[in-house]
Amino acid sequence: MRLSLISALLLALSGCTAFWQTLSGDAPRQGESSSLVDFLYPDGETPPAADDRVPVLNVPLRVGLAFVPSNRPSSLPEATKVALLEQARQRFLGQDYVADIVIVPETYLTGRRGFDALDQIARLYGLDVMALVSYDQVSIAEDRTSSLLYWTIVGAYVIKGTSNDVHTFVDTAVFDLKTRKLLLRAPGTSELTTTSTLVRSGEQGREARTRGFDEAMAAMTDNLAVELERFRARIKEDRSVLVADRRGGGTAGWLLLGVLGVAAWWSRRRGG
């Protein structure tokens, strides 16, 4: 009898947070992800063979920006996702090669999948390229040694005996919508460890997961800026992507100015 009691106690002690979070609806180990490949090639569809078409980017570009929909309901609210995308949007909006960046709500992409869905979105918004953000996040809640004090009841409120580890990876892939070719990609990662009391472990876990996305998106945005510069330098050399400008300037070049200058000089010399 005594042995059974001790065993039950030890079992319960080993998983306070797990037990509490299960009661409160949060699993101690959570993961959510969206797969770019699954979205673009659903139902095991095989990607088409490579073709020789060269993407032509007509700058300034109208860019679509969206999260790749998750296969399961996401714990991240749509409003938070839009706010995350808005931060990236603001970073690139002033660039001379960007006419506009349109945030496409995830709900627009959940009905249909694949490039056909992207084509519909492109026609709807008049987009030239699409930036798709896929993600993978794992969060693990574990008890620390100090969680032993949870058994004092008061300890569950005051002792930070729960550790929340959140690992987040986001990846942005930019596609030319006409040729369906990948232009560039940029990743961003975040690793967070927070501690919380037992009663706040669920809430703190959700906050950490949101912060993980925030940090990973910020890192991805920095990487994307670097990748864009590399992309611009690369396509100038290898001509794998052609750039055409939608704007044109009527400019008096050196020849016109030179002709006028020489004519003015000549005319003045003649006393004209």
Place this chain on the structure above:
Amino acid sequence: MAADLRRHPVAVGLAGVAVAAAVMHILPGVADALAWRRAAVLEGAWWLLLSAHLTHFDVVHLGANLLGLGLLAWLFRGRRGWPWLAAGLGAALVTGLGLLLEPAPLDEYRGLSAVLYGWLLWGLLGPGKPLLAGRWLLAAVLVAWVLIGIAVGGGQTLGLPLSVPAHAPAHLYGMLGALAGGWIALRLQRPTTPRRIGMLR
């Protein structure tokens, strides 16, 4: 002073154009609103066909065109005003319409150079005191330069540090429009010239 101004109508007119272009560049939002935009023109904003030539993308763009305008004004200051005005209007209109018909269309166009090319060609070939002995040769060089620019692609910046590439076909439209506008103006003026009146007598 007033007599001097009347003697040089082209110089006075072009100075007015320069002031208008500079003011439109300085006032915030004006250049954006009055630039040639395909969608707006197709929706009926016809005035953009004319106003776009007074708008510019950046200071270098504006400066290069105003320099050209100043040289033109000095070179052709003694020419008659009406055909010159008609040549400028013809250049502006034909350029705006020509841009609409291009197979790889632009969305936006700004700049005075199409009109400058038109005025220079009209100045070389139109009536008035010849600027240079080899004006036909100079006109041919000018046209050839523009055609080469179109052939090699209009995306170059013509050696200037511009934020937007120059659009070479616009210069051809400008030259064609100026010749057409100037020629029409001369045709309309001809019955009232003293020579014609003398012939009728």
